[in-house]
Amino acid sequence: MDQSATSMIIMSTRIQLTAALPDAYRTLLTLHQGVEKAAADAGLDQRLIELVKIRASQLNGCAYCVDLHARDARRLGETERRIFLLSTWWETDLYTEQERAALALTEAMTRLSERQDVPDDVYERALAVFTEAQYVAVAWAATVINAFNRLGVTSHKPLPRNPA
Template sequence: MTKRIGLGRAPEIYQAMANLQAEVTKAAANAGVDPKLLELVKMRASQLNGCAYCLDMHSRDALKLGESARRLFVLDGWRETDLFTEEEEAALVLTEAMTKLSATQTVPDDVYERATKVLTEDQYRAIAWEVIAINSWNRMAVTSHSPLPKRDS
């Protein structure tokens, strides 16, 4: 793989992204969004974007929060299971629609309605901002060919 210029090596811009992420995390907590749900959102967007770096990071974070390995293993096929709650499914379908905007050009009304049926306005905003943030992180990591950190497992 060709070594790339690391976009994370622009400290002021990177810090702005980190600040955005911190604000999104805070807004989600204030809205009562389960941190495990945010990790599922990050994982699903990262799957769609092919971001190994973020998949590695957020699977570890999810496991530390008590997420089950089984749910992470089947996340790419979440529609084929009954392992996810109605709220999680709404967040996942919203994540997919927002992540695939280049193909769809919109978040379909049925996706929006499904999400707003089970999420409060503050929860919807927090999850949507999380999707925006993780898609930005994915684009930074994929474009930079960010290597996985060295780990034992």
């Protein structure tokens, strides 16, 4: 993409879908909160869930969500190195087996349009390291962040000027 096209994308103003239909957005936030609670109740580390959110957001090209969840992960104690290397997680030994299974599942679910399925080996790998409740929470976390990504990317949601 040439620089003028990139500038047009960054500079364009679009309808912010979350603000345009606040009741639907609140419903999505309520769903998100329910999934976060299910993940905590299942004993999942919140940092794992943030890695899922970051990775799906990277794949979907949602800068707003990558920024938000990288900051959230850092607040939870995640290292910059692991965040920086997340786009090549399979090439390192920096991630646990649970994290690797969650990331593989997240990638498969995020790329459904390419495969129309979650491969059996990805599913089986996840079931080998997660309880059923944990698997369900990870799959729902991937689902919810993909919904948020679609709203953010479509709206060109701007980054906060002074992130906390």
